[in-house]
Amino acid sequence: xxxxxxxxxxxxxxxxxxxxxxxxxxxxxxxxxxxxxxxxxxxxxxxxxxxxxxxxxxxxxxxxxxxxxxxxxxxxxxxxxxxxxxxxxxxxxxxxxxxxxxxxxxxxxxxxxxxxxxxxxxxxxxxxxxxxxxxxxxxxxxxxxxxxxxxxxxxxxxxxxxxxxxxxxxxxxxxxxxxxxxxxxxxxxxxxxxxxxxxxxxxxxxxxxxxxxxxxxxxxxxxxxxxxxxxxxxxxxxxxxxxxxxxxxxxxxxxxxxxxxxxxxxxxxxxxxxxxxxxxxxxxxxxxxxxxxxxxxxxxx
Amino acid sequence: xxxxxxxxxxxxxxxxxxxxxxxxxxxxxxxxxxxxxxxxxxxxxxxxxxxxxxxxxxxxxxxxxxxxxxxxxxxxxxxxxxxxxxxxxxxxxxxxxxxxxxxxxxxxxxxxxxxxxxxxxxxxxxxxxxxxxxxxxxxxxxxxxxxxxxxxxxxxxxxxxxxxxxxxxxxxxxxxxxxxxxxxxxxxxxxxxxxxxxxxxxxxxxxxxxxxxxxxxxxxxxxxxxxxxxxxxxxxxxxxxxxxxxxxxxxxxxxxxxxxxxxxxxxxxxxxxxxxxxxxxxxxxxxxxxxxxxxxxxxxxxxxxxx
Ligand SMILES: Nc1nc2c(ncn2[C@@H]2O[C@H](COP(=O)(O)OP(=O)(O)OP(=O)(O)O)[C@@H](O)[C@H]2O)c(=O)[nH]1
Ligand SMILES: Nc1nc2c(ncn2[C@@H]2O[C@H](COP(=O)(O)OP(=O)(O)OP(=O)(O)O)[C@@H](O)[C@H]2O)c(=O)[nH]1
Ligand SMILES: [Mg+2]
Ligand SMILES: [Mg+2]
Numbered sequence: 086x087x088x089x090x091x092x093x094x095x096x097x098x099x100x101x102x103x104x105x106x107x108x109x110x111x112x113x114x115x116x117x118x119x120x121x122x123x124x125x126x127x128x129x130x131x132x133x134x135x136x137x138x139x140x141x142x143x144x145x146x147x148x149x150x151x152x153x154x155x156x157x158x159x160x161x162x163x164x165x166x167x168x169x170x171x172x173x174x175x176x177x178x179x180x181x182x183x184x185x186x187x188x189x190x191x192x193x194x195x196x197x198x199x200x201x202x203x204x205x206x207x208x209x210x211x212x213x214x215x216x217x218x219x220x221x222x223x224x225x226x227x228x229x230x231x232x233x234x235x236x237x238x239x240x241x242x243x244x245x246x247x248x249x250x251x252x253x254x255x256x257x258x259x260x261x262x263x264x265x266x267x268x269x270x271x272x273x274x275x276x277x278x279x280x281x282x283x284x285x286x287x288x289x290x291x292x293x294x295x296x297x298x299x300x301x302x303x304x305x306x307x308x309x310x311x312x313x314x315x316x317x318x319x320x321x322x323x324x325x326x327x328x329x330x331x332x333x334x335x336x337x338x339x340x341x342x343x344x345x346x347x348x349x350x351x352x353x354x355x356x357x358x359x360x361x362x363x364x365x366x367x368x369x370x371x372x373x374x375x376x377x378x379x380x381x382x383x384x385x386x
Numbered sequence: 387x388x389x390x391x392x393x394x395x396x397x398x399x400x401x402x403x404x405x406x407x408x409x410x411x412x413x414x415x416x417x418x419x420x421x422x423x424x425x426x427x428x429x430x431x432x433x434x435x436x437x438x439x440x441x442x443x444x445x446x447x448x449x450x451x452x453x454x455x456x457x458x459x460x461x462x463x464x465x466x467x468x469x470x471x472x473x474x475x476x477x478x479x480x481x482x483x484x485x486x487x488x489x490x491x492x493x494x495x496x497x498x499x500x501x502x503x504x505x506x507x508x509x510x511x512x513x514x515x516x517x518x519x520x521x522x523x524x525x526x527x528x529x530x531x532x533x534x535x536x537x538x539x540x541x542x543x544x545x546x547x548x549x550x551x552x553x554x555x556x557x558x559x560x561x562x563x564x565x566x567x568x569x570x571x572x573x574x575x576x577x578x579x580x581x582x583x584x585x586x587x588x589x590x591x592x593x594x595x596x597x598x599x600x601x602x603x604x605x606x607x608x609x610x611x612x613x614x615x616x617x618x619x620x621x622x623x624x625x626x627x628x629x630x631x632x633x634x635x636x637x638x639x640x641x642x643x644x645x646x647x648x649x650x651x652x653x654x655x656x657x658x659x660x661x662x663x664x665x666x667x668x669x670x671x672x673x674x675x676x677x678x679x680x681x682x683x684x685x686x687x688x689x690x691x692x693x
Contacts, residue, residue, distance in 0.1 A: 133612040196497030228533035235528035317429035317612025319640040345614035
């Protein structure tokens with residue numbers, strides 16, 4: 086199944102509802118008037134795009150409608166999709182590393198889907214022919230290590246772990262040495278869920294980063310922030326705060342198989358310029374897909 | 387910060403309003419637009435906001451501006467009062483069954499905080515001299531059972547499990563039998579996270595409910611949830627007739643508008659909140675605190691209240 090089909094399958098219900106809404110709206114409306122803009126505004130806000138970004142998008146839409154002298158309400162939808170896709174289309178980069186060895190660190194608040202996404206990503210990258218290793222640097226959450234181990238087994242990759250309660254930076258240190266010794270292409274580090282407003286926990290991430298900088302200079306490094314599509318405007322704060330302690334350069338948007346649209350990534354792309362790299366569309370090992378802005382805009386509008 | 391936003395905007399709106407007469411319809415309309423935006427920014431669902439605003443407007447139009455308050459403060463006070471009314475006034479205590487054990491079932495989306503909350507509830511009950519039993523009915527998530535066992539161990543509460551090869555309905559049933567034998571007076575069932583639109587897994591919850599007839603079915607909701615909270619709550623409630631809500635992760639900086647959305651669609655009490663990863667990070671839900679959090683104005687409100 087292609088990315089789009091999978092996403093569409095996940096989003097069918099929402100998609101139908103929204104599509105019906107937009108289409109019904111557009112077929113009823115004979116002219117492009119205030120009411121039309123208001124309804125489109127509602128659709129964006131109920132997708133978690135947020136008030137500010139929604140206003141900006143609607144402003145742009147008005148301008149484009151004027152510039153292009155659009156007088157057919159049906160064309161408005163196409164324009165809106167284009168605007169959204171353009172916002173999302175900022176130097177998005179594939180999850181495939183630019184060079185090897187590579188080290189990926191995966192961060193985010195509690196329960197968003199970090200460990201699961203790592204399991205799926207390991208499988209995905211292994212299928213592309215890379216030798217992958219996992220580092221169980223969430224030593225805090227009950228059974229987090231066991232959970233990652235199950236995923237390592239499922240995807241058939243090695244895992245480096247310590248005891249629960251161990252120093253996460255020490256796990257990462259060991260994992261780097263093991264990755265070098267075993268000539269691993271991509272090392273993926275799981276980290277404990279942490280709320281972005283907890284100073285000490287955020288400091289711990291810095292420490293992990295310092296270990297990587299020091300011990301694995303030659304590696305191509307990326308930091309993925311995992312966001313739950315169900316999350317509202319708080320995701321913006323999450324992105325800002327994680328950017329402060331780590332060089333976040335890709336988003337993984339999970340749980341898009343539900344009815345939440347994850348529209349807040351549009352705000353994040355708009356305000357912070359972090360591209361979405363992958364999306365999670367289920368709990369199975371194949372339910373992680375590369376992100377495509379056009380198809381995303383299509384699927385949510 | 388958010389407080390300053392709303393208050394100063396309201397003050398701006400009311401700048402032209404001199405004297406202390408009554409608020410006119412036009413004044414209120416402008417003010418309500420600001421309130422609406424603030425609630426949307428706090429993730430309250432769009433439709434819920436619309437309904438809320440129209441009912442609040444009625445109260446605000448013609449309201450006397452009290453001598454001690456500016457019109458802006460007056461509006462905020464009314465909005466705050468109405469929010470509290472919307473979210474509260476119901477008992478937030480746990481119900482209990484007259485024929486023990488009392489069965490509590492936790493349900494919700496993936497990652498909401500059910501397993502952690504199961505252990506927190508057990509600890510809460512234990513502190514009140516009850517004897518809870520935790521039942522591990524999540525057979526899907528990798529290491530879910532182990533997670534509950536570790537947490538149970540931390541608080542010295544037994545965990546009933548039949549591994550992950552047995553149907554959750556049978557696990558729940560056997561768990562209750564086991565509680566009776568061990569004379570445990572509360573049973574807390576941890577279920578797997580699932581999507582509200584996953585009919586198959588929703589059926590499984592219905593089957594558990596049918597089989598064990600829980601006294602409480604509590605929907606665990608992440609306080610960071612956005613607009614979709616209404617869909618989630620509606621589906622879980624339609625399928626299971628939930629008896630209450632628990633909000634988790636309130637130790638974050640989310641405004642937590644989902645609380646209003648969930649309350650509005652389920653009309654069941656929000657009973658408890660999770661305020662951290664540790665097992666005693668657990669509190670009773672206070673509607674007034676939640677209201678000021680959503681409006682983003684903690685201390686200022688207490689000043690207005692005194693006025
Ligand atoms: N429906 C759905 N569920 C998902 C998806 N990704 C993860 N999950 C589920 O979300 C829950 C939490 O996932 P985890 O991978 O444990 O999340 P985490 O971020 O590692 O959590 P912590 O380590 O506790 O902070 C699990 O039940 C996963 O199966 C997804 O794309 N769709
Ligand atoms: N900061 C904070 N984290 C919490 C709170 N409650 C739970 N968590 C964390 O959120 C993550 C998910 O919690 P779980 O209890 O595993 O959630 P769950 O609903 O059982 O997840 P699934 O079984 O995968 O559906 C874990 O990292 C918990 O430590 C809370 O109140 N505050
Ligand atoms: Mg994890
Ligand atoms: Mg669980």
